[in-house]
Each structure stands twice: as structure tokens, then as C-alpha cells.
Amino acid sequence: MPKRHARRHAPAKPRAPKSLPCLAGGVTKNKAVGHAAERQYQLIEGLKGSEVTRTGYGSDFKVKGLFAATPRLVEVKTGNAVLSPLQRSTGPEVVRPNPFLNSAVAAGLGVAGGAVSAAAITRLVKEHLELTCGACGSKTTADRQFCPNCGAPLPRGPELWIGLGLAGLGALILVLDLLTLALNLPLDLLGGALLGAGIYLLADALWGNLSQPSPAATG
Numbered sequence: 001m002p003k004r005h006a007r008r009h010a011p012a013k014p015r016a017p018k019s020l021p022c023l024a025g026g027v028t029k030n031k032a033v034g035h036a037a038e039r040q041y042q043l044i045e046g047l048k049g050s051e052v053t054r055t056g057y058g059s060d061f062k063v064k065g066l067f068a069a070t071p072r073l074v075e076v077k078t079g080n081a082v083l084s085p086l087q088r089s090t091g092p093e094v095v096r097p098n099p100f101l102n103s104a105v106a107a108g109l110g111v112a113g114g115a116v117s118a119a120a121i122t123r124l125v126k127e128h129l130e131l132t133c134g135a136c137g138s139k140t141t142a143d144r145q146f147c148p149n150c151g152a153p154l155p156r157g158p159e160l161w162i163g164l165g166l167a168g169l170g171a172l173i174l175v176l177d178l179l180t181l182a183l184n185l186p187l188d189l190l191g192g193a194l195l196g197a198g199i200y201l202l203a204d205a206l207w208g209n210l211s212q213p214s215p216a217a218t219g
Helices: 019-047 085-090 099-126 157-179 185-210
Strands: 051-054 061-064 072-076 093-095 130-132 139-141
Touching: 019 051, 019 061, 019 072, 019 099, 019 185, 099 157, 099 185, 157 185
Parallel strands: 072 093
Antiparallel strands: 051 061, 061 072, 130 139
8 A cells, every 4th residue: 555645734933922012012111201201300400400411321310409519320210110230330319200290290380370371361451352242233341241231242252262272282282292202391381381271261251151141231
């Protein structure tokens, strides 16, 4: 009987571990957050009046305080990141800021400042801006919510649209800054200021449209 030859199978190719893309993404994210923390630390120390110089060898920065006699070495770490053997040998001061919290604080300060600024500016502008009542055609200043002649609500369309534009632009800046992990404090402050100003204008315009005229205005 003829001999049957066993079929030869090509050797199976080793499969790449499925966790590698996730691991690479995590490393990239951690690196971006680390760079953001370093930028934030450098900015904050600069605002304090410290002289900050990047070293890049065994530490991140050499920092000399405003009233310090000698500089100190500083290593900025985030999360549970550990020092390398070289960094341990140089013995820098380890600082562990939270860049997300810093960005949130900057955005919050921007929102508060933007709302206060918008309130002050609109109050000054409204005292000198004239509006025409759509019901009776009389003119009055924009600091009134209702026509003093007929009691009809005064138009708030421009204020409403400006508020929507500012709030939308501020929110877009904050979202992009978070998604890109830039965590840029000046940008967060700007985005928060635009958002706060927009929210104030929206609230002021909606309040004028939803509130009722006073008895003095209708009488």
C-alpha cells in the first residue's frame, strides 16, 4: 500500500499582545500629563517671583525663590511616578501637583472674574445705550427691563446672542484644552472668563424676558 505523507502545516505566527495599544496609549497620556504638570509648575513659580531654570539631568528644574539664598533642585512627578536611579542620586525635592485640579481652579477663577467683569461692563454700557420699545415706539435706556411708558418687555436679542457666543467659545476652549491634555492655565483662565461672561449675559437676558413688569411701570 502507498505510504501517506503527513501534511505539513506552516508554523503559527506569534500574535502581538492585545494590551500593547492600550499600554502605549496610557504611556502617551501619562507623558502628556507630566509635561502639563511641569509647565504649570514653572508658570506658578514664575508668578511667585522665583527664578526657574530647566536642568533636564537628574531633575526637572533648578528653582531659586524670591528670598532664597541658594537654588534648589526640583523634580515634578504626577500620580505614583517614581524617581529614576539618577534622580535619586541627585536628591531633588519632589513636587506632585495635580494638573487637572490646577486647570479646574484656573477655569473657576476665570468664570467668576468673567461674570463680575461682564456685570460691570454691561451696567456702564446700558446706562448710555438706548432701546426702542417694540410696543409703543418710545425710547429708553437699556438698563431698564421694561418700557417705562407701556410696561412691555424691552428687546434683549443682542444680549442673548452675545451671551450664547461667549459661553460657547469659552466652553469650546475648555473642552479642547482638556481633550488634548494641554492643561494650559492661561488658556483655562481665558476660557473660564468667556464662559462666565456669557453665562451672565444669558442669565440677564433671560431674566429680563421671563420677569414681570413692576406695578410702577404698568400704572
